[in-house]
Amino acid sequence: MRTVYVNGEYLPETEAKVSIFDRAFLMADGVYEVTSVLGGKLIDFDGHANRLDRSLGELEMKAPLTKDELLEIHRELVRENEIEDGLVYLQITRGAPGDRDFAYPDPDTPPTVVLFTQSKPGLADSAQSKEGIKVISIEDQRWGRRDIKTVQLLFPSMGKMMAKKAGADDAWMVEDGAVTEGTSNNAYIIKGDTIITRHLSNDILHGITRAAVLRFAREAQMKVEERPFTIEEAQAADEAFVTSASAFVMPVVEIDGAAIGDGTPGARTARLREIYLDESRKTAV
Incomplete structure (x- = not known):
């Protein structure tokens, strides 16, 4: 108990x-x-x-x-x-x-x-982190102040269930043609050496893991673009992943049935997860 x-x-x-x-x-x-x-x-x-x-x-x-x-x-x-x-x-x-x-x-x-x-x-050693997760896209129907981490989680819960019913692990929410975020995480794609993720605003949660991962990425000489991206752009990316306090850096290997890259977790995503976990453990309290 x-x-x-x-x-x-x-x-x-x-x-x-x-x-x-x-x-x-x-x-x-x-x-x-x-x-x-x-x-x-x-x-x-x-x-x-x-x-x-x-x-x-x-x-x-x-x-x-x-x-x-x-x-x-x-x-x-x-x-x-x-x-x-x-x-x-x-x-x-x-x-x-x-x-x-x-x-x-x-x-x-x-x-x-x-x-x-x-x-x-x-x-930190979940099977999903080695296999990657599959996501579907859904319309973002949440209220406008997603930057406030409130207990108002009904639509994200509905999104999780939509994904489960579709045989996927999670959903990426889309508004005005662009991805906002996952149901309980921030969303990213990688094209070449560039990480692309939506810029901070009232439209998404200002993720604590997000801030750390982007800082470590820049220190590792990776380019970061903070801008909206579409589902089609994500499906054509080399890699994709999400971040959250409980998932850390989690690879995404499929979006709406389309494989990302070769359909397995990418090397850059794996390296970012490794860096994040190593550095976070050093400063843990």
Whole structure:
């Protein structure tokens, strides 16, 4: 049985409770972060904490805990649950003001803070990372502020199910003819020595893994173009991949039934994954 954190208390998961009036439950009025754990240490914690602050600010929510306090809670849950490889989920909501109302409650309403872990042995050595994944394209029907990491995840869940029903692993969402991102990851293609990925805006999540991978790519003398690309351009690429906190750098070998390159994970993608994991382990906390 896992130990979880709820509003200042460490509890067995069976004893954890949140009000039915919590605004995350009623309005999807909350934000979250997911931090990977490798070798018992947190990967890129500062990046996730900084993005959390940005998400809270965009929703006019006060940060209920300092970065140091959040770090200690993360570490305590990793220790308590004996997580060697896995994930720590953090969710902060606008709280439970007492009854349902569209208007924001009083700013002094206590937020709800929840953290829990997932054990994922061998997280960095998954079979998918060696075989690659298949994706389909779907219309992007999400709201316009995808840069805020909210708990509003219904359409990404629907996209995952569309992919599963089509015999694929994930979906890339398309808006105005260009790929925005995957259902839970940022999307990339490689043509020659150039990595192409959509530029930052309100249209996509500002991925923490994305930022690190692009930094490492530039340091490795690879060119990076941040611009929109189409599904057709992706199908004609040499390689493709996605990044996220839980998948790291994951090769994509098929899009809408068309093989990417020779249909196997590409050498540049494999090298980027290797660099990302090596460098991230060095700075893990």
